[in-house]
Every structure is written in structure tokens, then in C-alpha cells.
Amino acid sequence: MGIGLVEMELESKLDEALMESFPASDAPASLSEIEPDDLSARKVAVIIGSLRRGAYSRMAANALIAMAPQGLHLEIVEILDLTLFNQDLEDDPPVAWTVFRDRVREFDAVIFMAPEYNRSMPAPLKNAVDIGSRPPGQNLWDGVPAGVVSTSPGALGGISSNNHLRQTLTNVNMFVLPQPNVSIGRVDTLFDENGNLTNEGTKKYLASFLDSFAKWIEKFL
């Protein structure tokens, strides 16, 4: 398929993406609030780069949470309520920033779910990374192992977002799993109407990512 056709398909998906965003208090609670069965499991924060209801990146996050292997416990850390980073507010930060920072510190590692906006990561995702990186000397990402999963209804799976995000995470001194470098294309075809992952190939792909990620994070903890 030519790139022009791919772009036209992406355009037709924009309307879906423009559904209104929703507050963290409204976020689906189910999978984020499950307590780890195994108290020695590594705790992994899952940060979703889309604010919209019905985000495919959230569906993919829930699929990862559901298939987490023994020894890995995944939980969503919401960024829905984060206001834009403003350096003027650093001395007296908004409560939502502090809540987010304290929450991320509870985890051993982070997986970032990265949709693609204009060949880069969505602004809320970059904003969350910026908030976590400040103030100077309190960069909470420092030395933390990370994984990136990009998703898109387009054929390229958000790989430009993935690459830009990796560049930023390297700058805040996160250790990002190099391979598998997961970018999931045609994400709008992989889930049923209840948001359950139905594509067997994608299940295997995500399972191999989680296995590699589980081994990767042990190198740094």
C-alpha cells in the first residue's frame, strides 16, 4: 500500500481520536487497582500517552497487564489530570504533579504506551516525562528501567513516536529495553468490542516483550 493511502487512512482516524478527554477520577479502575498476588513481584508503572476514552493504547496497556508473567506486576499510573509543566510553578507545584511524582516512585520500572501524533509522542506523554524530571536533582526517572510500546491504526505502528520517546527517556537517564522494539500497527483491528486483545500474533509479540522486559529490569535493580 502506498504511503499516500496510509496517510488518508490515518486522517479518517483523527475524528475518533478527537473524542473528549476524561479526568483520572473517571478512568477505568479495574485493572489498575489489582493488588500483586506475589508481594516480591517487580512493580511496573504503565503510563498511557493518550487522554481519550477508548484509546487503543489503553487497550494495549490492559492487555499487557492481563498477560504479565509471574514476577511482574503492572499497574496504570494515570496522567489524565496533569496540567502543563510550567517552570514558574516549580516552588509550589500543583497537587496533581506531586501525586504523580509520588506514585511513580512506588515502582521499580516503567512501561510507556506511546500513540503517535504528528510523527512524535502526544504532548501529554512528553509533559508527564518533563514533570517527572524536575526539579533539578529530583529526576525520578534517573536510572529506572523502561519499556516503550507504540501503537497506531496506521501501518507503521507509531515508530516515530517510539523513537522520539526513546530519545527523551535516554536524556532523563532511563534504561530503555532495546529489543524487542514494539510498534503495533493496525491497532484498531486487534481488539474486540469490549477492548479485549483478540489477535494471536500480537499476544505472542507482547508476551515476548514482557519476557524480555522482565529480564532487562533485573539488570538494574
Ligand code: FNR
Ligand atoms: C494522529 N494520528 C497519527 N497516527 C500516526 O500513525 N502517525 C501520526 O503522525 C499521527 N498523527 C496524529 C495527530 C493527531 C493530532 C491525532 C489526533 C492523531 C492518529 C492516531 O494514531 C490515532 O488517532 C490513535 O488512535 C491515537 O491513539 P489512541 O488514542 O487510540 O491511543
